[in-house]
Amino acid sequence: xxxxTPKPRRRGRPPKxxxxxxxxxxxxxxxxxxxxxxxxxxxxxxxxxxxxxGVPKGSFYHYFSSKEAFGTELIENYANYFARxxxxxxLDESTPPLQRIANxxxxxxxxxxRHGYRRxxxxxxxxQEMGALPDAYREHLADVFTDWETRxxxxxxxxxxxxxIAPDSDSRTLARFFWIGWEGAVLRxxxxxxxxxxxLFAQGFFLGLGR
Amino acid sequence: xxxxTPKPRRRGRPPKxxxxxxxxxxxxxxxxxxxxxxxxxxxxxxxxxxxxxGVPKGSFYHYFSSKEAFGTELIENYANYFARxxxxxxLDESTPPLQRIANxxxxxxxxxxRHGYRRxxxxxxxxQEMGALPDAYREHLADVFTDWETRxxxxxxxxxxxxxIAPDSDSRTLARFFWIGWEGAVLRxxxxxxxxxxxLFAQGFFLGLGR
Numbered sequence: 294x295x296x297x298t299p300k301p302r303r304r305g306r307p308p309k310x311x312x313x314x315x316x317x318x319x320x321x322x323x324x325x326x327x328x329x330x331x332x333x334x335x336x337x338x339x340x341x342x343x344x345x346x347g348v349p350k351g352s353f354y355h356y357f358s359s360k361e362a363f364g365t366e367l368i369e370n371y372a373n374y375f376a377r378x379x380x381x382x383x384l385d386e387s388t389p390p391l392q393r394i395a396n397x398x399x400x401x402x403x404x405x406x407r408h409g410y411r412r413x414x415x416x417x418x419x420x421q422e423m424g425a426l427p428d429a430y431r432e433h434l435a436d437v438f439t440d441w442e443t444r445x446x447x448x449x450x451x452x453x454x455x456x457x458i459a460p461d462s463d464s465r466t467l468a469r470f471f472w473i474g475w476e477g478a479v480l481r482x483x484x485x486x487x488x489x490x491x492x493l494f495a496q497g498f499f500l501g502l503g504r
Numbered sequence: 505x506x507x508x509t510p511k512p513r514r515r516g517r518p519p520k521x522x523x524x525x526x527x528x529x530x531x532x533x534x535x536x537x538x539x540x541x542x543x544x545x546x547x548x549x550x551x552x553x554x555x556x557x558g559v560p561k562g563s564f565y566h567y568f569s570s571k572e573a574f575g576t577e578l579i580e581n582y583a584n585y586f587a588r589x590x591x592x593x594x595l596d597e598s599t600p601p602l603q604r605i606a607n608x609x610x611x612x613x614x615x616x617x618r619h620g621y622r623r624x625x626x627x628x629x630x631x632q633e634m635g636a637l638p639d640a641y642r643e644h645l646a647d648v649f650t651d652w653e654t655r656x657x658x659x660x661x662x663x664x665x666x667x668x669i670a671p672d673s674d675s676r677t678l679a680r681f682f683w684i685g686w687e688g689a690v691l692r693x694x695x696x697x698x699x700x701x702x703x704l705f706a707q708g709f710f711l712g713l714g715r
Contacts, residue, residue, distance in 0.1 A: 331635040336546035411635060417688075420695040421632040424542040424622060435696055470708040473701050477628075477688025484631040485646055490684050497681040501712040 318356045320346045325367045326374070330412035334364055335425035361427045364419075368430065371415040372437045379441060383448040390452035391502070394445070398495045402488050405479070410486045417476040442468040458502045471498055529567045531557045536578045537585070541623035545575055546636035572638045575630075579641065582626040583648045590652060594659040601663035602713070605656070605682075609706045613699050616690070621697045628687040653679040669713045682709055 324345035328337055339353045339360055357363040382397035405412065416437050423431055446468035452458045458467075474494050481490035535556035539548055550564045550571055568574040593608035616623065627648050634642055657679035663669045669678075685705050692701035 333544050333547060333633050333636055335544060336633070336636050413632075417691065418632060421624075421629060421691050422544050422547070423695055425544055425547050431695065431697075438692070438695075466704065466708075469701075469704055473688045473692050473705050474685035474708075475688065476691055477684045477686065480628065480632050480687055480691070481649070481684050484634055484642065484649075486642075490680075493677065493680055494684050497677075497685075497712065501708065 314356070317346065317348055321348065321353075321356060321363075322366055322370050325363060326371050326415060327412075329367055329371070329415045329418055330408075332418075333422045333425075334367075334419060335422055339363075361429070364427070364430065365433065367415065368419065368433050368437065372440065375416075375437075376440060376444070379444045383444055389457065390448050390455065391457050391499070393448055395495070395499070398491070401479075402491050405482055405491070406488060410482050410488070413479045413483045414476060417479055420476070421480075438472055441472055445471055452502075462502070467502065470501075474498065525567070528557065528559055532559065532564075532567055532574075533577055533581050536574060537582050537626060538623075540578055540582070540626045540629055541619075543629075544633045544636075545578075545630060546633055550574075572640070575638070575641065576644065578626065579630065579644050579648065583651065586627075586648075587651060587655070590655045594655055600668065601659050601666065602668050602710070604659055606706070606710070609702070612690075613702050616693055616702070617699060621693050621699070624690045624694045625687060628690055631687070632691075649683055652683055656682055663713075673713070678713065681712075685709065 321342060325342050328342060328345065340350050342363075343350055343353055353363075357366070378400070379397065382400060383393050385393050385396070388396065416434055419426065419430060420434050423434070442465065446464040449458065449462070449464040449467050453460065453462050453464055474497075478490045478494035482488060532553060536553050539553060539556065551561050553574075554561055554564055564574075568577070589611070590608065593611060594604050596604050596607070599607065627645055630637065630641060631645050634645070653676065657675040660669065660673070660675035660678050664671065664673050664675055689701045689705035693699060
C-alpha cells in the first residue's frame with residue numbers, strides 16, 4: 294500500500310471519541326445541505342444522507358433526534374453559509390453598491406455553473422415543498438428570506454443615498470422583489486440547465502432600478 | 505335511503521365498461537394534478553393518488569403503464585388547462601392588452617386565495633424537483649414555459665404596438681422575465697400563505713414596463 298493512500302473507512306458503529314462524533318455530525322449536515330440543493334427533502338430518505346457520508350444505516354438517531362430536527366439544522370447551516378456569502382459581496386466597501394449586487398449575482402451564477410446548473414437554493418427548494426414538510430419549517434424559511442432581504446435592502450439603500458437609483462425608491466420593496474424573482478430564476482436555470490434565466494432576471498432587475 | 509343520496513362507491517376491480525374506465529382514468533389525472541399543486545411528485549406515492557379517487561390499490565397499472573407515464577399526462581393536462589386560462593384573459597379583445605395581463609394576475613391570485621395559498625403551479629413544482637424526476641420531463645416542462653411565454657409575448661406585443669409600453673421593448677424578453685419571476689412569486693406566496701409576493705412581483709413588473 295502506498296503511503297498516501299487513505300485507509301479504508303472502518304464500517305460499524307461511529308467512533309466513541311467526541312471529536313469523531315462531531316466530525317461525523319458535521320459531515321452529515323454538509324452532505325444534507327448538498328443533497329438538498331439538488332433534491333427535495335421529503336423525497337430523500339435518511340439512508341441517502343447516511344450513504345453520502347459512509348455512516349452505517351441505523352446510526353442516524355445517534356446524531357439527530359429526528360429527520361425534522363436534522364432538517365432544521367440544514368436550514369440553519371445553509372442560512373449561515375449564505376449570509377456570509379452575501380456579506381462578502383454586499384459589504385464590500387471598495388465597490389459601489391449596485392456593483393456589489395452584480396458581483397453577488399455573478400458569483401451565484403458561477404456557483405450554479407460549477408455544478409452544471411443542477412444545484413439550486415436550499416431555502417427555495419424547501420419552500421417549494423412546504424406542503425410535504427413539518428409546518429414549523431414555514432416560519433424558519435420565511436425568516437431566512439427576510440434576513441436576505443434586509444441585507445440586500447441595506448445595500449440598495451446605500452445605492453439610493455449615493456444617487457445610483459431613484460431617490461424615491463423603496464429599498465425594502467426592491468429587495469423583496471429581487472428575492473421573489475431570483476428564486477424563480479434559480480428554478481428555471483435548474484430546469485433549463487442554463488444561466489440564461491439568471492442573466493435575464495438580473496438584467497431586468499437592474500434595468501428596473503434605472504427607472 | 506333518500507332518492508338523492510349517492511350510492512356508496514363499490515370497492516374492488518374497476519368496472520368493465522369503457523366509460524367507467526375512462527372516468528376513473530380522468531379522475532386519477534384530476535386528482536394527480538390537484539395533488540401536484542400542493543406536493544411534490546417524487547414524494548407522492550401512487551397509492552396516495554389512488555386513495556383520492558377511491559380506486560383500489562393495485563389497479564394503477566390498469567390505467568397507466570408507469571408512474572412516469574402518469575406524470576407525463578399530468579403535465580399535459582395541467583398545461584392544457586392553463587393555456588385555456590391564459591387565452592381566456594390574454595385574448596380578451598374587449599380589454600386593453602396590459603389590463604388583460606392584470607386580469608390574469610388577479611384571477612391567479614384569487615385562485616390561490618381560494619385554496620388558502622397552499623396550491624401553486626404544477627409546472628413550477630415539477631421544475632423545482634427535476635433532480636428527482638425522469639430526465640424526459642425536463643424538455644416537456646421547458647416547452648410548457650415556452651408556450652406560456654409565447655402567449656404572453658403576443659399580448660405584450662399588442663401593448664407595444666398600441667403604445668402602452670416603450671416602443672423599443674422586447675416582448676419576448678419581457679414575457680420570459682414575467683414567468684421567471686412569477687414562478688418565484690407563487691413559491692413565496694405558498695411559503696408565506698399570503699398574496700403579498702404575487703402583488704409585489706406584479707407591481708414591480710408593471711412598473712418596469714413603464715420605463
